[in-house]
Amino acid sequence: MTTAPTPVPAPASAAQSGGGAPGPAPSPTLAPATATASAGTTTAEAPRPARRRAGGGRAWLAALPLILFFVIGFGLPAVAIAIGAFTTSSDAPDGGGTFTTGNLTGSLQGAYWTALWGSVKLSLLTALIATVVGLPLAQAVATSRFRAFREAVMSASGVLANFGGVPLAFMFVATLGNSGEVTKKLGLTEHGWSLYTFSGLSVVYLYFLVPLMVITITPALEGLKSQWREAASNNGATSLQYWRHVALPVLLPSLLGGFVLLFGASFAAYATAEAMVGSSVPLISMQIGDALSGNVLVGQGNLALALGLDMIVVACLVMALYLPLQRRSAKWLA
Helix, strand or coil: CCCCCCCCCCCCCCCCCCCCCCCCCCCCCCCCCCCCCCCCCCCCCCCCCCCCCCCHHHHHHHHHHHHHHHHHHHHHHHHHHHHHHCECCCCCCCCCCCECCHHHHHCCCHHHHHHHHHHHHHHHHHHHHHHHHHHHHHHHHHHCCCHHHHHHHHHHHHHHCCCCCHHHHHHHHHHHCCCCHHHHHHCCHHHCCCCCCHHHHHHHHHHHHHHHHHHHHHHHHHCCCHHHHHHHHHCCCCHHHHHHHHHHHHHHHHHHHHHHHHHHHHHHCCHHHHHHCCCCCCCHHHHHHHHHCCCCCCCCCCHHHHHHHHHHHHHHHHHHHHHHHHHHHHHHHC
16 A cells, blocks of 8 residues: 655755855745545545525525515505506496596595695694604603513503504593593583594594604614713713703604604504594595495596595605614614
8 A cells, every 4th residue: 555755845955055155945845745546545625615505595485475465465456546546437427447637636626635634734743742742751661770660661552552443432432522531520521622623533643653652762762872971971961962962863863753653653544533533524534435435426436546546655755754764763773
């Protein structure tokens, strides 16, 4: 059995001749290690880059159910609404299916425009009040040393933010309605209070918008670094100056994003207003319900689809504002 020869270094330097200066020692030269074939002898290879995971390209399959749900539950109805909004209804004189802009034009006139503007005003007012009220409450939660208090407030906010519809309307009717317990005991009717007005509906909406604001803004408040407050205090800044020049500028994208989110939640609410005020307060969601139930003129059956398209456009504008604000706030609070 033969083996590869042992590496032999070359001579370190040539012999001095004629008293010349010694030259630099050359690098050792190794004899090739590939010589004779020896059973079990292998040659080292350069390391190869790690292979891409076999399933990496198919990771999107995990999100396929969500994608299908979004396409079926939102995509197809949105396309159907868009098509119907620009075509005549089946009860039209021409038999329906003809392209028209009359539905969209009619949805922005008269009572429909009043209802759209009423929804916008209600959403702006309630979102603004909920933002102002929810911020200090969320700050109390974020800075509290009592874990039980934090968990209780956050748990209650999670429940109340999703509490709406007929149960919420019944609760307020039983307490603050014309014959409600609180209304009778405090004599609110004599002071001009009425739950079935724009102001009364705003109070009802705040019941779920304030908790929603607490849930939305609390993570941003917890992201404020204690070093910022310490640095401001060391430089002689008061608490008010800290909030004015440090905290609020950092929180502004989150606050605006929360405001936009509350606006969208209020704008899309339907069941609570329908069960409590009906058509006494003009809202775009109420008009859509009436139109879908057939409460429209002959030949305007697709007017409800045009009203729905108006709401979709407003919702898209809300999301177009919310997403950039959310990304900007994440940079500061990461």
